[in-house]
Amino acid sequence: xxxxxxxxxxxxxxxxxxxxxxxxxxxxxxxxxxxxxxxxxxxxxxxxxxxxxxxxxxxxxxxxxxxxxxxxxxxxxxxxxxxxxxxxxxxxxxxxxxxxxxxxxxxxxxxxxxxxxxxxxxxxxxxxxxxxxxxxxxxxxxxxxxxxxxxxxxxxxxxxxxxxxxxxxxxxxxxxxxxxxxxxxxxxxxxxxxxxxxxxxxxxxxxxxxxxxxxxxxxxxxxxxxxxxxxxxxxxxxxxxxxxxxxxxxxxxxxxxxxxxxxxxxxxxxxxxxxxxxxxxxxxxxxxxxxxxxxxxxxxxxxxxxxxxxxxxxxxxxxxxxxxxxxxxxxxxxxxxxxxxxxxxxxxxxxxxxxxxxxxxxxxxxxxxxxxxxxxxxxxxxxxxxxxxxxxxxxxxxxxxxxxxxxxxxxxxxxxxxxxxxxx
Numbered sequence: 001x002x003x004x005x006x007x008x009x010x011x012x013x014x015x016x017x018x019x020x021x022x023x024x025x026x027x028x029x030x031x032x033x034x035x036x037x038x039x040x041x042x043x044x045x046x047x048x049x050x051x052x053x054x055x056x057x058x059x060x061x062x063x064x065x066x067x068x069x070x071x072x073x074x075x076x077x078x079x080x081x082x083x084x085x086x087x088x089x090x091x092x093x094x095x096x097x098x099x100x101x102x103x104x105x106x107x108x109x110x111x112x113x114x115x116x117x118x119x120x121x122x123x124x125x126x127x128x129x130x131x132x133x134x135x136x137x138x139x140x141x142x143x144x145x146x147x148x149x150x151x152x153x154x155x156x157x158x159x160x161x162x163x164x165x166x167x168x169x170x171x172x173x174x175x176x177x178x179x180x181x182x183x184x185x186x187x188x189x190x191x192x193x194x195x196x197x198x199x200x201x202x203x204x205x206x207x208x209x210x211x212x213x214x215x216x217x218x219x220x221x222x223x224x225x226x227x228x229x230x231x232x233x234x235x236x237x238x239x240x241x242x243x244x245x246x247x248x249x250x251x252x253x254x255x256x257x258x259x260x261x262x263x264x265x266x267x268x269x270x271x272x273x274x275x276x277x278x279x280x281x282x283x284x285x286x287x288x289x290x291x292x293x294x295x296x297x298x299x300x301x302x303x304x305x306x307x308x309x310x311x312x313x314x315x316x317x318x319x320x321x322x323x324x325x326x327x328x329x330x331x332x333x334x335x336x337x338x339x340x341x342x343x344x345x346x347x348x349x350x351x352x353x354x355x356x357x358x359x360x361x362x363x364x365x366x367x368x369x370x371x372x373x374x375x376x377x378x379x380x381x382x383x384x385x386x387x388x389x390x391x392x393x394x395x396x397x398x399x400x401x402x403x404x405x406x407x408x409x410x411x412x413x414x415x416x417x418x419x420x421x422x423x424x
Contacts, residue, residue: 005203006196009168010054012061017051018161018195019153024055030148034059039097041118043137044128046150047242049194052128055150056099065124066092072105080113087122096123103127104136111138118144152193159188161195165202166220173206176217183225190229201229243277251281255289259328266324270317278320279305285327293333293407297326333405343401353393384420 011017014024014031023030033040039059044052060067068083086092098114100106117123118141125145129136133147162184170177183205191197205228209218246268253261269278286301304323308316346352358376377389390397404414 004196004200005165005169006199009165009199010057012058014055014058017054017058019157019193020051020055020150022151023148030055034062037062039063039124039126041125041145042127043103043133043142043145043147044126044150045133045147046130047152047194048130049191049196049198050150050153051195052150053099053101056126056128059126060097060099063097063124065095065097067097067099069099069101072100072102075100075106075110077110077113080110083123084113084117087117095121098123098125100125100127102129104129104131104133108138111141115140115144153195154193155185155188158191158193158195158198159184162187162198162202165199166206169202169206173218175212177206177220178217179220180222180225182222183220186222186225187229190226197229201225204228243274247277247281250278251285254282254285254324254327255332257328257332259325262324262328263321266320267317270313270320273313275308275313275316279308282320282323282327286323288337289332289334290327290330291333291336291405292410293331293405294409297330300326331407331409333407333410335403335405335410339402346396346399351395353395355393356390358389359391386420388421 014034017024022028025031042059044055046052066086068086070079070083083096083098087096103111114123114125118125125141127137127145133142137145166177166179166184187198187201187205191201205220205224206218208224208228209220212218246265250262250265250269253265266278283301283305286297290297301323304319307319311319377387379385379387379389381387392399404410
């Protein structure tokens with residue numbers, strides 16, 4: 001019993017695997033590939049505890065190639081050379097199936113050392129990663145592999161695995177288990193879709209239960225289940241995809257004016273202790289998505305963020321919740337956001353020209369200037385403090401970057417300036 005329970009009861013067939021029905025159900029692409037027995041180079045991408053290693057082991061068991069395993073966190077070039085040395089030997093007459101876990105930790109040189117062998121088929125590579133392979137895997141390796149995304153397992157999908165784990169532990173401990181109502185459901189939901197965590201929590205619960213007298217069952221209580229799983233519910237790695245997915249959901253929920261979803265994602269971010277990220281996304285959303293529809297929201301949100309950072313967690317949740325709900329409830333406009341993006345796009349394309357003479361910060365002209373003079377018109381000398389004058393460079397003089405949003409605030413400003421600028 002030295003290895004974790006999750007390893008001891010790892011599924012041996014595709015039908016026993018939990019979740020990933022989009023890949024493993026009858027007729028699904030990955031299952032069809034596996035059942036042909038001709039395995040191409042594969043990359044499994046997804047959160048931990050979703051079955052990547054399990055599926056790789058099932059594939060390895062179905063092939064006549066020699067299975068070699070490496071982990072990117074501790075493998076070296078010497079380990080790769082040792083595997084390569086077995087090619088075309090008695091030890092591996094049909095080639096090698098290399099399961100490389102956490103490939104994102106392999107540097108470019110290590111990944112390149114595999115290229116020749118996965119190209120000619122001497123090595124069949126099955127790599128797994130919790131990070132986006134298009135960012136972390138060398139393009140030459142990536143182009144020779146097929147990527148399959150493993151999705152987070154739902155709590156409902158983990159229930160059979162939890163029940164199976166309790167049954168297995170009952171056999172190992174040679175006693176029955178009295179499992180209190182709600183224990184299985186709590187473990188399934190508290191472990192956030194991580195099957196490995198679910199199963200290992202079952203093992204902890206069984207081992208920590210009071211040792212019964214002969215003939216009695218072990219008591220598995222909901223109280224202990226809550227105690228042992230209370231810190232396992234969140235997937236959060238500040239450098240990983242889950243981090244950015246959560247922040248993206250938070251901002252998009254505010255942009256979409258859904259206060260319930262936005263508060264939910266704020267709670268998840270704060271539960272992980274990531275106060276700075278919550279504050280940053282909140283301020284960006286106030287400027288980008290509410291903006292000129294309600295300009296006063298910017299100092300209001302800034303004030304709420306300053307309070308949150310000053311008082312810290314857990315009290316910071318209160319001003320941030322106020323600000324998040326205000327952003328969700330406010331009218332939306334991205335007119336300023338679009339304006340600056342369009343202007344920057346012109347700059348990047350080289351679409352800019354000399355600043356008009358009347359706007360330059362000088363009051364004299366060189367000998368090469370035929371029409372000498374500043375020619376700046378001071379708007380405050382005219383009715384309504386405005387007069388027609390060219391401000392953009394000649395190449396852009398007719399360009400329109402800012403277009404008024406349809407909200408009340410911007411339409412009022414548009415009406416005001418249309419009236420003034422159309423006056424003769």
